[in-house]
Amino acid sequence: MSSIEARLSxxxxxxxAPAAPVANYVPFVVTGNRVFISGQxxxxxxxxxxxxxxxDVDLETGIEAARACGVNLIAQVKAACGGDLERVARVxxxxxxxxxxxxxxDHPKVINGASDLMVDVFGDxxxxxxxxxxxxxxxxxxAVEIDGVFEID
Amino acid sequence: MSSIEARLSxxxxxxxAPAAPVANYVPFVVTGNRVFISGQxxxxxxxxxxxxxxxDVDLETGIEAARACGVNLIAQVKAACGGDLERVARVxxxxxxxxxxxxxxDHPKVINGASDLMVDVFGDxxxxxxxxxxxxxxxxxxAVEIDGVFEID
Amino acid sequence: MSSIEARLSxxxxxxxAPAAPVANYVPFVVTGNRVFISGQxxxxxxxxxxxxxxxDVDLETGIEAARACGVNLIAQVKAACGGDLERVARVxxxxxxxxxxxxxxDHPKVINGASDLMVDVFGDxxxxxxxxxxxxxxxxxxAVEIDGVFEID
Numbered sequence: 268m269s270s271i272e273a274r275l276s277x278x279x280x281x282x283x284a285p286a287a288p289v290a291n292y293v294p295f296v297v298t299g300n301r302v303f304i305s306g307q308x309x310x311x312x313x314x315x316x317x318x319x320x321x322x323d324v325d326l327e328t329g330i331e332a333a334r335a336c337g338v339n340l341i342a343q344v345k346a347a348c349g350g351d352l353e354r355v356a357r358v359x360x361x362x363x364x365x366x367x368x369x370x371x372x373d374h375p376k377v378i379n380g381a382s383d384l385m386v387d388v389f390g391d392x393x394x395x396x397x398x399x400x401x402x403x404x405x406x407x408x409x410a411v412e413i414d415g416v417f418e419i420d
Numbered sequence: 421m422s423s424i425e426a427r428l429s430x431x432x433x434x435x436x437a438p439a440a441p442v443a444n445y446v447p448f449v450v451t452g453n454r455v456f457i458s459g460q461x462x463x464x465x466x467x468x469x470x471x472x473x474x475x476d477v478d479l480e481t482g483i484e485a486a487r488a489c490g491v492n493l494i495a496q497v498k499a500a501c502g503g504d505l506e507r508v509a510r511v512x513x514x515x516x517x518x519x520x521x522x523x524x525x526d527h528p529k530v531i532n533g534a535s536d537l538m539v540d541v542f543g544d545x546x547x548x549x550x551x552x553x554x555x556x557x558x559x560x561x562x563a564v565e566i567d568g569v570f571e572i573d
Numbered sequence: 574m575s576s577i578e579a580r581l582s583x584x585x586x587x588x589x590a591p592a593a594p595v596a597n598y599v600p601f602v603v604t605g606n607r608v609f610i611s612g613q614x615x616x617x618x619x620x621x622x623x624x625x626x627x628x629d630v631d632l633e634t635g636i637e638a639a640r641a642c643g644v645n646l647i648a649q650v651k652a653a654c655g656g657d658l659e660r661v662a663r664v665x666x667x668x669x670x671x672x673x674x675x676x677x678x679d680h681p682k683v684i685n686g687a688s689d690l691m692v693d694v695f696g697d698x699x700x701x702x703x704x705x706x707x708x709x710x711x712x713x714x715x716a717v718e719i720d721g722v723f724e725i726d
Contacts, residue, residue, distance in 0.1 A: 292548050
């Protein structure tokens with residue numbers, strides 16, 4: 268087992284089969300040594316985490332939702348690497364959208380659910396640039412959506 | 421006529437003169453073999469498609485608005501290629517914002533208006549990564565805004 | 574003094590110490606000759622400019638907030654260049670989020686506060702692609718957040 272796969276296992280992270288394209292877009296595009304990954308919503312094996320931070324979703328659930336997006340991003344980058352996560356050279360950038368009310372202000376705490384996962388899994392290679400902002404609504408009422416840019420070898 | 425221009429013609433797509441810069445930003449920047457294109461709003465030869473999905477804009481009009489953004493992106497990438505759309509190697513990423521109410525959930529269906537256009541025009545090279553999210557408001561009350569990353573030869 | 578530093582001085586722009594990482598993300602990642610910079614909020618030496626355009630923040634203050642984000646982006650790219658701003662080859666893309674009400678429509682005017690700064694400081698190298706959209710809420714109730722992609726030598 269590779270060291271990244273071992274770390275996933277230690278963390279109890281089970282990667283889903285990467286979500287198939289549902290339209291004329293694709294889950295990721297490789298250009299040069301960079302991978303652009305489509306926005307991943309907060310879906311888990313138990314279903315989609317839905318709702319709005321500041322209203323019907325509490326902070327803890329928001330963090331869990333962001334972590335779910337992170338797991339789905341890792342599943343996609345694994346597919347982009349032909350199954351070998353050791354080829355991930357750097358998590359470059361996460362673009363994070365929190366389904367939130369106008370008075371919500373804790374977007375960074377929510378998105379740490381994904382950021383912490385990246386560092387737990389990839390170590391220093393997991394330290395990334397990011398933007399975290401609110402959105403009034405997200406696809407299928409998902410609580411969080413995150414897209415990503417990765418560098419691979 | 422090049423094959424891409426022929427396909428545009430078959431689809432009845434007339435590219436507008438690419439919108440001129442209206443400020444100290446520019447419509448696109450070429451860096452290496454990638455083109456970063458500024459957010460294009462849903463403007464058509466008949467004017468700007470305005471309004472909010474979930475309120476005063478229906479799904480069909482939203483799809484048309486997204487397609488208009490796509491047409492404007494293609495006009496910009498054509499300019500970036502010195503007029504030769506055959507130089508487009510890949511549509512890499514679309515970043516899509518839907519002017520939407522807090523309870524709207526069909527952002528993917530709206531943005532398919534742009535995604536379908538890319539594949540209709542560029543074929544497999546048109547298959548892209550994307551993110552589709554809501555925005556509470558957009559410039560000039562546009563219904564949709566989409567930016568893009570393209571790879572060119 | 575380098576020419577860029579001289580221009581900053583003429584403009585009366587004092588770069589802050591670049592904000593330290595507050596979590597498992599970092600202020601910037603260098604990949605190849607590109608720098609991806611995390612979303613910078615509208616913080617100034619006098620504190621964070623907070624509030625919502627269309628409600629409690631007027632246009633002039635919004636422009637000032639966007640300029641503050643721009644100053645913070647320049648502080649980060651300076652750090653990415655090891656302190657030498659002459660290494661900035663191009664401001665490639667700004668991704669701008671305005672904390673705004675559903676009926677706000679002047680996002681471009683707000684974000685010109687950052688766009689104008691880039692051209693004032695970097696000249697033609699400062700002309701960038703950008704997207705400007707609304708967000709219902711931003712971290713810590715910041716009025717504006719902007720992330721960036723730069724090309725460096």
